[in-house]
Amino acid sequence: SFGGVDLVKHFAVIGDPIAHSLSPVMHNAGYKALNLAADYQKFQVSPEDLGEAVLGLKALGFSGWNVTVPHKETILPFLDELTEEAVRAGAVNTVKVDKGRLIGHNTDGSGFVRSLQEHMELDERQQIVILGAGGAAKGIAMALAPFQAQLCIMNRTPERGAELVGKVLEWGGQAHQEEWGRGAWLVQADCVIQTTSIGLKKEEYPFSLAGIRPGTLVVDIIFNPWETPFLHSAKAMGCKTVNGIDMLLYQGVNAWEFWLEDKAPVESMRKALYQALAV
Numbered sequence: 001s002f003g004g005v006d007l008v009k010h011f012a013v014i015g016d017p018i019a020h021s022l023s024p025v026m027h028n029a030g031y032k033a034l035n036l037a038a039d040y041q042k043f044q045v046s047p048e049d050l051g052e053a054v055l056g057l058k059a060l061g062f063s064g065w066n067v068t069v070p071h072k073e074t075i076l077p078f079l080d081e082l083t084e085e086a087v088r089a090g091a092v093n094t095v096k097v098d099k100g101r102l103i104g105h106n107t108d109g110s111g112f113v114r115s116l117q118e119h120m121e122l123d124e125r126q127q128i129v130i131l132g133a134g135g136a137a138k139g140i141a142m143a144l145a146p147f148q149a150q151l152c153i154m155n156r157t158p159e160r161g162a163e164l165v166g167k168v169l170e171w172g173g174q175a176h177q178e179e180w181g182r183g184a185w186l187v188q189a190d191c192v193i194q195t196t197s198i199g200l201k202k203e204e205y206p207f208s209l210a211g212i213r214p215g216t217l218v219v220d221i222i223f224n225p226w227e228t229p230f231l232h233s234a235k236a237m238g239c240k241t242v243n244g245i246d247m248l249l250y251q252g253v254n255a256w257e258f259w260l261e262d263k264a265p266v267e268s269m270r271k272a273l274y275q276a277l278a279v
């Protein structure tokens with residue numbers, strides 16, 4: 001409280017493009033649900049302006065902000081400190097201003113893990129196939145590494161897949177790579193996580209899920225379209241399917257809890273997201 005008036009806390013997300021971001025809807029609904037004096041905005045920041053934007057947000061008294069494509073790695077040099085999650089991911093999606101210091105954190109991987117744990121146990125007995133080895137796959141694989149699940153990575157460009165396998169091993173996790181599109185691995189899988197951008201334009205997957213066991217948990221981190229052709233065919237094969245909306249939700253929930261050091265109103269945030277997507 002300042003002179004009897006509550007100080008409003010300001011939060012934001014920066015990225016390029018940013019218009020599509022649902023983070024303001026989700027966070028503002030949460031503030032409203034708890035009657036908190038806080039607001040959350042979105043700002044378009046081009047790569048060449050990133051350093052000035054960071055200084056600007058700090059000077060304007062923002063308490064924290066999310067960082068999205070293409071700034072998740074390039075923001076690192078502008079920060080004072082990184083959490084273990086940010087170091088492990090090599091990327092930052094959440095910044096907190098703490099007594100004038102900028103702390104970089106990452107909730108993409110932990111958010112994904114939190115959403116996955118609503119559907120399965122995570123331990124060394126689980127075989128998890130990750131399709132793709134881009135930024136999202138890296139965040140997910142590095143957050144799964146400490147659970148010691150067996151990660152099987154498949155990527156169109158094998159060099160990138162091998163790099164990710166190496167990183168998981170380096171951090172004490174279990175991982176190997178299989179050839180993109182070869183089906184034998186599917187029979188073993190307890191969970192398949194689709195992290196490529198295939199399906200965003202409703203296109204068919206380049207290979208079939210033939211051989212997958214009914215009941216296997218199949219996750220596609222895309223949520224728009226709500227059900228990609230990949231998820232649709234997994235469902236037709238008797239798999240349990242989950243899209244990427246809860247990954248978005250829980251990265252936001254975990255960012256909230258990092259900033260405000262208190263439980264986030266998960267159901268209000270979820271409801272706002274679903275409403276914004278009109279599902």
Ligand code: NDP
Pocket residue numbers: 131132133134135136137155156157160195196197198200206221222223244245247248249
């Ligand atoms: P990147 O550009 O870092 O990686 C893209 C990945 O997709 C690479 O593995 C790439 O393979 C693969 N890929 C792309 N096109 C093809 C194709 N035609 N055939 C085979 N492989 C292909 O992107 P991100 O990892 O940042 O994002 C990937 C997806 O995840 C996006 O759709 C994004 O919207 C979604 N996402 C969802 C989130 C959520 O909260 N639900 C969070 C973050 C991302 P290669 O290495 O061979 O190029």
